[in-house]
Amino acid sequence: MRAGHAWVALSLLGLGGCEAVPPGSPYPLHSGEMAREARRAALPRREDAVPAPPVAVQWLFSAAAAECIATTSGPARAPVFTARVDRAVHLSAAPGGGASRLAFSGPGGSWTLRTPGTGRGASATTPLDAAATGRLLALLAGGRLKLEGGTHPATLILPDAGVSGRDWMGCVSTKAHEAAGRGVAGR
Helix, strand or coil, X not given: CHHHHHHHHHHHHHHHCCCCCCCCCCCCCCHHHHHHHHHHHHCCCHHHCCCCCCEECEEEEEECCCCEEEEEECCCCCCEEEEEECCEEEEEEEXXXXXXXXXXXXXXXXXXXXXCCCCCCEEEEEECCHHHXXXXXXXXXXXXXXXXXXXXXXXXXXXXXXXXHHHHHHHHXXXXXXXXXXXXXXX
């Protein structure tokens, strides 16, 4: 019996040395907390995300009765940027790595749009008004489009769209007149 009591006494003495970790201690209390901390440290933080080198892309255009679409085409892993115009202007980039901003700068102007920053892409919808038309004209003049604020920031180098881009803007102009006739522009 004495050996059993000694074992219990030693066990209790061992537990007596275990105390809660004081607040602010650098040592986590449970191994579960250590695992969570290790996972958090392994995830890239937005401010630590390293942008990929800029990627040169080309424009592809299509126009239909319902909408005008301008899309970029580039290397396999490059984000695809799309401008779709119907009664509004829909700008999107996928994959966008949760980008929270589309920022453009080029000889035709500069602009920034905030996006909801969904997990796979970035998108923004604006009314088909003079400001939106100005953003589209700036894009078609060429420049750099940055997907900012996500886990995988990227920069697309957009070329001047040339004659094809000017023809596409004719489609956009038609949609703007249709939208204005319905009282939708500027909303």
